[in-house]
Every structure is written in structure tokens, then in C-alpha cells.
Amino acid sequence: MILANYLVAVVVFALGLYVLLTRRNLIKIVMGLSLIESSTYLLLLSMAYRHGSTAPVMLNPQSGQTEQSLAHGNIADPVLQNICLTAIVIGVAVTAVLLVTVVRIAQHHRTLDADQVRSLRG
Template sequence: MIVGNYLAAAALFCLGLHTVLTRRNLVRMVMGLSLMESSTYLLMISFAYRAGSTAPVLLDPPHGKKPEQLAHGNVADPVLQNFCLTAIVIGVAVTAVFLSVVVRVAQHYRTLDADRVRAMRG
């Protein structure tokens, strides 16, 4: 059920946002952002869904279908799935930078509490 997917994506997004807004532990904040990111993937894949469609592997038509049926939207939207792939690659890079910054913060300040890493204000 596709509406269920949308609801799940929204719930995951809000859960991640809640973590980012309320947790002070830097690692937990990174995990919250990761959760938000995953929810956007779920959303994109659900956008790509079409009732009765098959995976967008266009080398051969699926069993029992003719090639021309593919062009009539009988596959899930490959562009949105490509969005996801691109975003996953970017997400990996961002998470790596995130975690290395957290490691440096932990080495420097000897804490992971965001409230004790706030010298700049006003």
C-alpha cells in the first residue's frame, strides 16, 4: 500500500528531526540526520511506484510483456530511482565528513555534548 509508504516516510522524517532538535549528543544528531535522509529515499522510491509496474531494467521486457508496453509507463520511474542513487552517494560522503568532525570535536573538547561546544554566540 503506497499511502503507507508516504506515512512511514513522514514518520521517519519527523523522528529524525525530533532527534536533531532535542538530543545534544553529537553522534545521536548525526544518526537523526541519517534517519531523515533514509526517509527521503523511501519517499522518492514511493513516488516512483506505479500500480502493476515492474523494475526499470530495460534490457528485456518482463515475463509475458511486450517491449512496447514498457514505454507506456509500465515500469517504475527510473529517474526518481536515480535521484536516490545520487543522493545515497552524496549522503555517504556527507556522513563521512560529519563523523570525522565529530571525532575531532571529541579529541579536542573531550566531550560529545553539543551544549559544551558553543563558544560562538550573539
């Protein structure tokens, strides 16, 4: 199961990199960057998973277990989950800024083609 997550993360990363390197439309380039970000999130969450683990939230311990035994037992890694949540928030903000930049470029240059925008330097 976990191996499938790693393979999907690699495939999504490769797809995002392919879009990033082959497309000239600025919106498609931003979409490729978003795919690369998504593959990173999947990889982080897959690394945090442990087979047979419990959630790191200990509101009500399972029957027969105390909070102390759960804290030393097999729990999912909360650090990677927190890093992933933080990365998602930052990724949304960066994507919004990139899309605003693309809109401003389209308004100013009347094109979304990266090659034409590059040739209009003055």
C-alpha cells in the same frame, strides 16, 4: 500499500527531527540527520512506484509484448530511482564527513555535548 510508505516516511522524518532538536550529543545529532535522509529516500522510492508496473530494464520482454509496447506502457519511474541512488551515495559521504568532524571535536574538546562545545568558543 503506498499510503503506508508515505506515513512511515513522515514518522521517520519526525523522529529524526525530534532527535535533532532534543539531543545534545553530537553523534546522536548525526544519527538524527541520517534518519531524515532515510525518510527522504523512502519518499522518493515511494513516489517512483506505480501499481502493476514493470521494471525500466528491458533485457527480456514478457511473452506477448515487444520492447516498443513496454516503452510506452506502464513502467516504474527510473528518474526518481536514479536520483535516490545518487542521494544515497552523497548521504554516505556527508555522514562520513560529519562523523570525522565529531571525532575531531571530541579529541580537541574532550566532550560530545554540543552546548559545552558552543560555550568553549574563544
